[in-house]
Amino acid sequence: xxxxxxxxxxxxxxxxxxxTQSPTELIDEAAATGLDCLGLTDHDNTxxxxxxxxAAEQAGIGLVRGMELSTITRSGSMHMLxxxxxxxxxxxxxxxxxxxxxxxxxxxxIVARLAKDFPVTxxxxxxxxxxxxxxxxxxxxxxxxxxGIVADRTQAFDRMLHPRAGYYEPYFAPDPVExxxxxxxxxxxxxxxxxxxxxxGAGPDDDLMHRMADAGLGGxxxxxxxxxxxxxxxxMQVARTYDLIVTGxxxxxxxxxxxxLGENLTxxxxxxxxxxxxxxxxxLLPQRRATQPSKSS
Ligand code: AMP
Ligand code: FE
Ligand code: FE
Ligand code: ZN
Numbered sequence: 001x002x003x004x005x006x007x008x009x010x011x012x013x014x015x016x017x018x019x020t021q022s023p024t025e026l027i028d029e030a031a032a033t034g035l036d037c038l039g040l041t042d043h044d045n046t047x048x049x050x051x052x053x054x055a056a057e058q059a060g061i062g063l064v065r066g067m068e069l070s071t072i073t074r075s076g077s078m079h080m081l082x083x084x085x086x087x088x089x090x091x092x093x094x095x096x097x098x099x100x101x102x103x104x105x106x107x108x109x110i111v112a113r114l115a116k117d118f119p120v121t122x123x124x125x126x127x128x129x130x131x132x133x134x135x136x137x138x139x140x141x142x143x144x145x146x147x148g149i150v151a152d153r154t155q156a157f158d159r160m161l162h163p164r165a166g167y168y169e170p171y172f173a174p175d176p177v178e179x180x181x182x183x184x185x186x187x188x189x190x191x192x193x194x195x196x197x198x199x200x201g202a203g204p205d206d207d208l209m210h211r212m213a214d215a216g217l218g219g220x221x222x223x224x225x226x227x228x229x230x231x232x233x234x235x236m237q238v239a240r241t242y243d244l245i246v247t248g249x250x251x252x253x254x255x256x257x258x259x260x261l262g263e264n265l266t267x268x269x270x271x272x273x274x275x276x277x278x279x280x281x282x283x284l285l286p287q288r289r290a291t292q293p294s295k296s297s
Pocket of ligand 4: 011193251
């Protein structure tokens with residue numbers, strides 16, 4: 001299938017997880033920035049999909065419905081983008097519910113630790129997370145900002161929220177191989193998000209890469225600000241070895257991070273590969289207004 005998109009950003013967040021905009025605001029900004037296709041990939045939930053679909057239709061841009069699924073390896077966390085899967089798939093909805101539940105309890109434990117040193121409460125965090133379905137450290141950061149303890153999310157992560165700051169708590173997440181299998185069973189296409197954050201900068205090791213490819217890994221997010229240039233060349237080599245899709249994206253979180261919408265893009269032929277492999281839900285195409293019958297008054 002030939003899609004007509006040219007400016008495609010496949011990894012963004014709304015307030016449904018840790019972005020700072022509603023799905024509609026995000027889509028409207030994407031259209032205003034000149035993107036013609038956006039991937040909505042909130043952490044561990046799909047609650048933004050319906051609103052985003054309406055907004056994308058209104059704005060006249062394409063929408064790739066996705067999610068950024070938390071997984072965990074022996075060397076730390078790994079984020080797995082999942083595209084165009086069936087959002088009603090039982091195994092996947094049960095898994096994400098378990099992750100979100102664990103996220104919430106873990107956030108409460110982090111706040112209990114922080115509260116020993118700083119004037120911050122769980123109620124502060126809930127006031128910040130608002131409608132978010134998946135609670136994360138960014139909401140704790142927002143509470144610290146609101147209290148005037150830090151200037152912004154970045155400072156909160158640097159000072160209190162990184163894993164070695166003394167307040168960190170882990171949360172439940174599946175093994176990446178298990179996650180890949182479940183995403184494929186739900187008709188989705190799994191893509192490793194910002195692989196440079198895996199294995200303390202080294203990326204997935206050869207053994208893990210091999211096992212993920214065997215389980216049905218679809219692609220690697222190569223063009224992402226967290227992947228250094230020389231590491232991107234390595235990722236391209238790995239992608240060739242396993243015939244993987246390569247994507248690029250902003251990982252935009254609204255005002256929550258310096259990442260700018262559309263700062264990295266996915267080549268159109270790579271999106272076509274994702275769409276060809278997916279059987280869960282279709283990519284939403286913009287309605288061609290010119291072909292609609294014109295209204296007579
Ligand atoms: P959590 O999901 O609770 O483990 O928190 C990780 C989330 O925090 C990721 O989705 C990132 O988007 C966000 N994050 C990580 N580092 C920073 C930072 N320095 N500034 C703002 N957000 C960050
Ligand atoms: Fe995030
Ligand atoms: Fe991520
Ligand atoms: Zn992300």
